[in-house]
Amino acid sequence: MIAYLGRIVHDNDAESKLDDDVSTISKSLDLQGSIENGDVSSLASKDFGGLYSVKPLFLIKPSGAEDISRVVKLASRTSNLTVAARGNGHSINGQAMAEGGLVIDMRSTEKNHFEFLPINGSHYIDVSGGALWEDVLTRCVSRYGYAPRSWTDYLSLTVGGTLSNAGVSGQAFRYGPQTSNVTELEVVTGKGEITVCSETLNSELFFGVLGGLGQFGVITRARIKLQQAPDMVRWIRVVYSEFEEFTRDAEFLVTQKEGESFDYVEGFVFCNNDDPFNGWPSVPLDPGHEFNPTHISQTAGSILYCLEVAFHYRNSDHPTVDTAVNGLLGRLRFVEGLKSQVDVSYTKFLLRVNRAEEQVKANGPGDGPHPWLNLFVSKSDVVNFDRTVFKTMLKDGVGGPMLIYPLLRSKWDDRTSVVLPEGEIVYIVALLRFVPNGPSVEKLVAQNREIVNWCIKVGLDFKLYLPHYQSKGDWERHFGNRWSRFVERKASFDPMAILAPGQNIFRRDPSNIIISREF
Ligand code: FAD
Secondary structure, three states, rough: OHHHHHHHOOHHHHHHHHHHHHHHHHHOOOOOEEEEEOOOOHHHHHOOOOOOOOOEEEEOOOOOOHHHHHHHHHOOOOOOOOEEOOOOOOOOOOOOOOOOOEEEEHHHHHHOOOOEEEEEEEEEEEOOOOOOOHHHHHHHHHHEEEEOOOOOOOOOEHHHHHOOOOOOOOHHHHHOOHHEEEEEEEEOOOOOOEEEEEEOOHHHHHHHHOOOOOOOOOEEEEEEEEEEEOOEEEEEEEEEEOOOHHHHHHHHHHOOOOOOOOOOOEEEEOOOOOOOOOOHOOOOOOOOOOOHHHOOOOOOOOOOEEEEEEEEEEEHHHHHHHHHHHHHHHHOOOOOOOEEEEEEEEHHHHHHHHHHHHHHHOOOOOOOOOOEEEEEEEEHHHHHHHHHHHHHHHOOOOOOOOOEEEEHHHHHOOOOOOOOOOEEEEEEEEOOHHHHHHHHHHHHHHHHHHHHHHHHOOOEEEEEEOOOOOOOOHHHHHHHHHHHHHHHHHHHHOOOOOEEHHOOOOOOOOOOOOOOOOO
C-alpha cells in the first residue's frame, strides 16, 4: 500500500489510472464514506477568497471520526501526504486546501451529532464539526427554544471552521468569541487518534485546537453552550461623523453589565456620499427609509461611522421594549435624525447576512474574488488606524462593508491558540471587499499588504484575524511569545505536520517517515 501511494504521489503518469487508484485506496482504507479524485475544478481546489487554486490528490467524504482517523493514519505512513479538513471553504487564502494531498469534506459528517443536553441547570448542544451554524440555529430554536450565545455575522460557515479561528460577531463583547463558548470537543489528532477533550480532560489539546488554525486536530464534535432564544430583536443603526464619539459610545455599551446594554454591538465605516455600496444607501435597515444627508454637518469628513446594535426581547416583553431601548439610545451621541430601526424575529436577525448574500448572488455578477483583510487592533492604536487607514488609504471605501467594533479581551481564554493585541479593549476590523467592477484584484491585494506593512512599520499593536503569512518569521512575529507553545502543541499532536498545510505554518518533513509493513 505504501509503495502504491508513493507511486501515485510521485509519478505523474499515474494520473491516468486514478480511477483504479480511488477504488483500491477506498477498499484498503475500508472507508464508510466515499473518495473522489482531486481535480482543479473540484470543490476542494477552491475557496471563497478565489485567490488561490491548488489540486488535491483526493477529496474524501468521510462518514465520521473513524474514517478521518484512517485517512490521517494513511497519510502518516507516506513520506509526503498532507490532510486538510475543509469546512465550507469560506477561507480567503487557501487555508483549507492541500496541494497533492487529501482534502476531507467535513460537510459529509454534518448530521452525525445533534443532541440537546441539559446539564446541572445549563443547556448545551452537541453538534458535528462539519455542521453549518445556520442549521445549528434553526434546529436548536425550532426544536428546543434555545440557541448558541456567540455567533458569526454569516452562518454558512461550519462549526469546526470557525472554532479553528475564533468566531466573532456582535455578541462577543458579552460572551466572548465562539471559542469561549465550547465545553468539550471530539478531535482526530495528527496521529489519527480520536480524542475527547475539555478544560479538564486532555486540556492542552482542547485549548490548542480552539483557534488552532486546524494545526492540531480535526474537530468532529463540539459541545456548545446555549441560552434561551429570544423571540424578537430590535435592530438599530445610528450614525456618527466623529470617530472619537463613535468609539466612546461603542466602548460605553460593551463595558456595561448584562441587562444594562444592548445584546449585540457592532459598527462600520462608510463613505459620506451617495455611492450605493460604500455610502449613505448602505445604512438604512428598512428599504422604505432613505438616509437624509442634510443631518450631516458641513464640517464632517469624507467618511462616517455607523453603530449597529440589537436588543433581544420576548413577545411578552413588548410593552417595555421602547422604554429600555430609548433609555439606552438616550445615552448615546449619534447625529440626531440619523437613526434606522426595525423589529425582526431572532432567527431572521441572525440570518441577515445569509439573506443579503442570497440577494447579491441573485442580482450580482456571480462569484468574483474576495481579497478580504481582517485585523484586531488595540484600543491604544485605533485612532491612528482610523486616521491613516480609513480616512486616508480607504477614504473611497472597499466596495463592501468595512466593519469596526470593540471586543473585551477578558472574554477570551488565553489558553486557546488565538492571539490578540494587548489591552482590555481590542477592535476587530474587517475589510470585506467585493470586486465586480472596481480595481483589479492585484491592486486590492497590494493595498491589503500596504495596510499590514504600515501597521508593522509604525509598530501598531495589531494581529491579523484569519491570518495568512508566507514565512516562518512572519508566523513567529504573529504568535509572539505564544510561538513556542504553538510549536510544542504541534510536536505533541501532529508531529509529522500532516494537518492543514494550506495555513503555510509548518511543512511536512520527509525525514519523518513512519515505515509500516501494511496499511
Ligand atoms: P474552511 O474555510 O473550510 O476552513 C478554515 C480552516 O479551518 C482551514 O485551515 C481548515 O483546514 C480548518 N478546518 C475546517 N474545518 C475544520 C475542522 N472540523 N476541524 C479542524 N480544522 C478545520 N468569521 C468570524 O469570526 N465572524 C464573522 O462574522 C465571519 N463572517 C464571514 C462571512 C463570510 C461571507 C466569510 C466568507 C467568512 C466569514 N468569517 C467570519 C470567516 C470564517 O469564520 C472563516 O473563514 C472560517 O474558517 C470559515 O469556516 P469554514 O467552515 O468555511 O472553514
